[in-house]
Amino acid sequence: MSTGTSKRPTMRDVAEVAGVSHALVSLAYRKPEKVSPERRERIFQAAETLGFRRNWVASSLSAYASSFTGILVANLHNPVFSTIVEAARAELDSVGRYSLMSSAVMPNRDGSYRADLRIVQSFEDLNAAGYLVVGVIPDISILREVRPDVPIVVAAASIEEFPRALSVRTDNEIGMQQLISHFVEQGHSKIAHLGGAGGPAARRRAAAYEKAMRDAGLESEARVIPAEFTEESGRDAFAQLLTEAPDTTAVSCVNDLVALGAMSAARTAGLRVPEDIAIAGYDNTFLAGIEAIGLTTVDTEAAEIGRIAASWLAADEPPPAGTEHLVPPKLVVRRSTLNTSR
Incomplete structure (x- = not known):
């Protein structure tokens, strides 16, 4: 019977049971792909038998080359970001890398947000080997003091203001071209866009919408109503659209949450979707596919974005800054x- 005083098994204990060196046990946990399958199985079986659990925090702090990745998420309310994070964590896990996720922002009392420098400092204290930033954070400068040899990958956002980083994001021009072409095929020409506010990503999608309208010969019909990335912003922008351009028959939105807000506002105004007005989102979050919603949207391949971003962070030689x-x-x-009646 255990007295509760037995010491916790160590890597040296695992090495002795597995019949390998302590260094090989350490390598199996840090870089499992560097250890042969047969030896890796022996090591992990010995660890399971002994009840060994690696202290990854201690390992990270004691090693110059850490296997720990810090994940900073700009908006915990946007479901597309959770898809990116899940894919990135799975990719990191597949090569024996640990990850820890936190919000990159802190809400203010007035409803605005500020970048949370303390989180970045905490990840630095844990000797993070790399950073994955998901989305646009209010002040990218909080990452400027990170060691220059530590890679920073931004997912679903550009790096115009932070050229030392890497970026994996969707091609907005292709997505908007597909969406506007679809609207035109459905017989629409009065096509508006809800977006353009809330940061560089929104501005890029609005610019892609305007280009797609020009390419379709509808430049004179282009109209952007300011909206951020929230459902509430979508409701407000749609109400403004009805006041400024009540003859609009189709609406593209900067993301799915704005589209849901627009659909809610349309119902409140007594409009049927899509019979009276067609509404489309962007990102193809799980919400869009709910049968009761049935939202047309642009799939940004969020899981692929997360996978590529993580593979860069795990690479021995990531792409250049x-x-x-x-x-x-x-x-x-x-x-x-x-609308089959059109």
Whole structure:
């Protein structure tokens, strides 16, 4: 019977039972791909038998080359970011890397947000080997003091203001071209966009919308109503649209949450979707696919963005600073834009 005083098994204990060196046990946990499958199995089996659990915090603090990745999320309310994080964590785990996620922002009393420098400092104290920033944080300068040899990858956002980082994001021009072409095929020409506010990502999507309208010969019909990335912002922007351009028949939105807000405002105004007005989102979050919603949207391939971002962080030689990779999106058509009576 255990007295509760037995010491916790160590890597040296695992090495002795597995019949390998302490260094090989350490390597199996830090870089399992560097250890042969047969030896790796012996090591992990010995660890299970002994009840060994690696103290990854201590390992990170004691090692110059840490296997710990800090994940900073700009907006915990946006479901597309959770998809990116899940894919990134799975990719990191597949190569024996640990990760810890936190919000990168702190809410103010007035409803605005500020960057949370304390989180970055905490990750630095844990000797993070790299940082994954998901989305646009209010002040990217909180990362400027991170050691220059530590890679920083930004997912779903650009690096215009932070050229030392890497970026993986969707190709907004392709996505908007597909969406506007779909609206035109459905017989629409009065097509507005709700977005453009809330940061560089929103401005890029608004610019992509305007280009797609020009390419379709509808430049004179282009109209951008300011909206951020929230459902409430979508409701407010749609109400403004009805006041300024009541003849609008189709609306593209900067993301799915804004589209849901627009759909809610349309119902409040007595409009049917899509019979009276077609509404489309962007990101293809799980919300868009709910049968009761049926939202047409642009799939940004969020999981692929997360996978690529994590693979760069796990690479022995990541791409050079300033590298940007655009992932081609695809349009997912659902009933919010399909009006068979047109």
